[in-house]
Amino acid sequence: MDVLRPPLIRIGGRVYRKNLIQEQAFPHEEEEDFCAGPGDCADEPCDAFVVEETERGFQCRLEVPSPLYKYIIGKKGETKKRLETETRTSISIPKPGVEGEIVITGQHRSGVVSARTRIDVLLDSFRKKQPFTHFLSFALNQPAIQEKFLQFKEEVLEKCSKDHGVSSSLFQNPAKLHLTLGTLVLLNEQEIQKACDLLQRCKEDFVDQITGGQPLTVEVAGVEYMNDDPAMTDVLYAKVHMKDGSDRLQMVADQLVERFVASGLMLKEWDRVKLHATVMNTLFRKDPTEERNNTMTGKSSFKERESFNGQNILKLFENFHFGEVQLDSVRLSQRFSSDASGYYATSGQL
Numbered sequence: 001m002d003v004l005r006p007p008l009i010r011i012g013g014r015v016y017r018k019n020l021i022q023e024q025a026f027p028h029e030e031e032e033d034f035c036a037g038p039g040d041c042a043d044e045p046c047d048a049f050v051v052e053e054t055e056r057g058f059q060c061r062l063e064v065p066s067p068l069y070k071y072i073i074g075k076k077g078e079t080k081k082r083l084e085t086e087t088r089t090s091i092s093i094p095k096p097g098v099e100g101e102i103v104i105t106g107q108h109r110s111g112v113v114s115a116r117t118r119i120d121v122l123l124d125s126f127r128k129k130q131p132f133t134h135f136l137s138f139a140l141n142q143p144a145i146q147e148k149f150l151q152f153k154e155e156v157l158e159k160c161s162k163d164h165g166v167s168s169s170l171f172q173n174p175a176k177l178h179l180t181l182g183t184l185v186l187l188n189e190q191e192i193q194k195a196c197d198l199l200q201r202c203k204e205d206f207v208d209q210i211t212g213g214q215p216l217t218v219e220v221a222g223v224e225y226m227n228d229d230p231a232m233t234d235v236l237y238a239k240v241h242m243k244d245g246s247d248r249l250q251m252v253a254d255q256l257v258e259r260f261v262a263s264g265l266m267l268k269e270w271d272r273v274k275l276h277a278t279v280m281n282t283l284f285r286k287d288p289t290e291e292r293n294n295t296m297t298g299k300s301s302f303k304e305r306e307s308f309n310g311q312n313i314l315k316l317f318e319n320f321h322f323g324e325v326q327l328d329s330v331r332l333s334q335r336f337s338s339d340a341s342g343y344y345a346t347s348g349q350l
Helices: 066-073 075-087 109-127 143-160 189-211 248-263 282-286 311-316
Strands: 008-011 014-017 052-054 057-064 089-092 100-106 134-139 178-184 216-225 235-242 276-281 321-327 331-334 346-349
Touching: 057 066, 057 109, 066 075, 066 109, 075 089, 075 109, 089 109, 100 109, 134 189, 134 248, 143 311, 143 321, 178 248, 189 248, 189 331, 189 346, 216 248, 216 276, 216 311, 235 248, 276 282
Parallel strands: none
Antiparallel strands: 008 014, 052 057, 057 100, 089 100, 134 178, 134 331, 178 276, 216 235, 216 321, 235 276, 331 346
């Protein structure tokens, strides 16, 4: 068959090309029957974790944050029972809310390895579905910046309040103005401490070298929108750049995220960190307490976002100058929290 002129097939009034499929045979390989018995049920080598030999067989211990226990147990204990049956192991889990180790025991090493591997896969899947609890941030809530932000808010409401969807509830809390570098899911004190320790190592390994041990002077000026259509805006942000024109702030942000991703504490979302300071967000409309007073529940109810028309704001405030700021610390900030200054509570910083 000529691959450049494949035969045409008509189905339901449409024309499809029939392409050649090349199949390769591998005569030296045979189909394997996995999990034929307890000695053959290892999902992968156990190089990544320790399996100890005991008087009764083998065991493996793993630290799991207590909020994730329920995913290993399953509804009415079904997931745990299935894991134990299929791998011929016993899985001991601490009581709900009690931090501790999960212990897997079994007579066969491969069964313990299989159970551990399957638990790791389960936890990885469900961890990715958890809402983030912390984020790395630069605070932009210095008094001069807050004052200019309030001026921006006042002028926007004065000149653009008749534009569709524009209201005072869209604006960020001035005390919480910030740059977000990346988000994290930290589910217990051990994971928070691990993130704090890594932050300090980053300071020693490259942050001080890039910054020269001095604060970074940045300008906050101009506004931009996130989505494709300015008439249907959900997030409006202030742009941030180094006053000296260098890319040192971008370098610090990118390398911090790269290090946290490599440690497993953060998921990779973009090739580069998008440096921006949110000034208007339609999430605040659905729940004005979203990032202000929601410390009791730690969550917000879902409602459909109502976009706003940002065309006039972008035109009138294209070059609005929010001011200069000295960035001297990266913070591990806690979502849905406030400290004495009104900024997010800080779990650690460099």
